Amino acid sequence: MVPEATVARLPLYHRALVAMSERGATTVSSEELALAAGVTSAKLRKDLSLLGSYGIRGVGYEVDYLLYQISRELGLTQDWPVAIVGVGNLGRALANYGGFSSRGFRIVGLLAADPEKVGDKIGSGAMVEVRPLYELELLVRDTGVLIGVIATPAHAAQDICDRLVAAGVRSIMNFAPTVVSVAPGVSLRSVDLGLELQVLAFHEQRKIGREKVRS
Amino acid sequence: MVPEATVARLPLYHRALVAMSERGATTVSSEELALAAGVTSAKLRKDLSLLGSYGIRGVGYEVDYLLYQISRELGLTQDWPVAIVGVGNLGRALANYGGFSSRGFRIVGLLAADPEKVGDKIGSGAMVEVRPLYELELLVRDTGVLIGVIATPAHAAQDICDRLVAAGVRSIMNFAPTVVSVAPGVSLRSVDLGLELQVLAFHEQRKIGREKVRS
DNA sequence: AGTTGTGAAGCTATTCACAGCG
DNA sequence: CGCTGTGAATAGCTTCACAACT
Numbered sequence A, B: 001m002v003p004e005a006t007v008a009r010l011p012l013y014h015r016a017l018v019a020m021s022e023r024g025a026t027t028v029s030s031e032e033l034a035l036a037a038g039v040t041s042a043k044l045r046k047d048l049s050l051l052g053s054y055g056i057r058g059v060g061y062e063v064d065y066l067l068y069q070i071s072r073e074l075g076l077t078q079d080w081p082v083a084i085v086g087v088g089n090l091g092r093a094l095a096n097y098g099g100f101s102s103r104g105f106r107i108v109g110l111l112a113a114d115p116e117k118v119g120d121k122i123g124s125g126a127m128v129e130v131r132p133l134y135e136l137e138l139l140v141r142d143t144g145v146l147i148g149v150i151a152t153p154a155h156a157a158q159d160i161c162d163r164l165v166a167a168g169v170r171s172i173m174n175f176a177p178t179v180v181s182v183a184p185g186v187s188l189r190s191v192d193l194g195l196e197l198q199v200l201a202f203h204e205q206r207k208i209g210r211e212k213v214r215s
Numbered sequence C: 001a002g003t004t005g006t007g008a009a010g011c012t013a014t015t016c017a018c019a020g021c022g
Numbered sequence D: 001c002g003c004t005g006t007g008a009a010t011a012g013c014t015t016c017a018c019a020a021c022t
Helices: A004-022 A030-037 A041-051 A063-074 A089-096 A133-143 A154-166 A193-214 B004-022 B030-037 B041-051 B063-074 B089-096 B133-143 B154-166 B193-214
Strands: A060-062 A080-085 A105-112 A128-132 A147-150 A171-174 A187-190 B060-062 B080-085 B105-112 B128-132 B147-150 B171-174 B187-190
Touching (some): A004 A030, A004 A041, A004 A063, A030 A041, A030 A060, A060 A063, A063 B193, A080 A133, A080 A154, A089 A105, A089 B089, A105 A133, A128 A133, A133 A154, A171 B193, A193 B080, A193 B147, A193 B171, A193 B187, B004 B030, B004 B041, B004 B063, B041 B063, B080 B154, B105 B133, B128 B133, B133 B154, B154 B171
Parallel strands (some): A105 A128, A147 A171, A171 A187, B080 B147, B105 B128, B171 B187
């Protein structure tokens, strides 16, 4: 069983390895990869050792081989049909994010409550047409959506989440700035862009405080 | 010294308390607030006890008083001039995010490399005009930007970060899907929307694996 | 009576430092 | 010789459970 803290870092290693592979690198040491991923080399080696023994002592790791192993571990070698609910700027940002399709995430549906937005075509590469929100259940059933992304205003998030779960989706990514709750057995991850900024403000405030003391 | 894990949760409590205050609640127990914030009550009480003794035994916490204390701790009672670099969908999503101004974050500048976007007016409430990227240093100096937000494509992120730091910004929020590095003394937080989805895919894959075994 | 605040215990994650191996 | 893989040590975080207090 891979610990949660390690799982959260695997995408960092994956991203760094993709960049290295594209640059044509064949092998990489734990020191180099750790630097590129923004972690310490001891942590990286410990993490990788939990997946298996994929390195060569005295040499390092073979870039493409390690990349494949991490991709497989993360499940990026398979196809993930994704539906995005909410087509505001955030929903559009997600739909246009190039990093999805290359990692097996396939946007099979965009849903908007606002009739004005229905019919718009959005995407990088394969364009997807925005459909009305009431087709949510239909879409999930027809396309076998495995991951539902909530990019709606906060007040709509719980209702959308409930509808996604009722329709059979068991993995929910929430970008709405509110707590949503799900039944046991459903995975949920939340990111609130505003909360992250507040953590930063906390640290900046500390710095300012220290400077005032010093002067 | 407040531990990092606690700092990361304070914005959750803040968000829950704002909602409660708006709803007119006057007091709240650790149990209720924990539920609203999505944490356990023991964790909540431990976190709050690290800030000070703001509760009343046998009663709970006074909503507005606790909200003020957390706001002060996070630095949300002061004014934070923010510059957003990059006016794609993500930059726009951030500029339109209503949760900023109410928490002391004031967007004083939007910068775009693309001349087509310069002059656009964006925002919720006070509109901000998009300025050309070469005015970055000027903007930071004139408006005293304390937090720089990077919402550019990955390849531009490090350069923008370096320019922000050189101009005097010491807190950077990075939304570009790449590692950026900063000098010691500069705070950096990164959020990669794509990485979060990968963690979700990992867990969903585990579920699918278990089901196959069972059948 | 009821809820906070908090030591102590238990658990998880990180770092160290070096044996083991190519 | 150099770098990985990993036990052991350390640090940090969470949970427990109850004394302290209103």
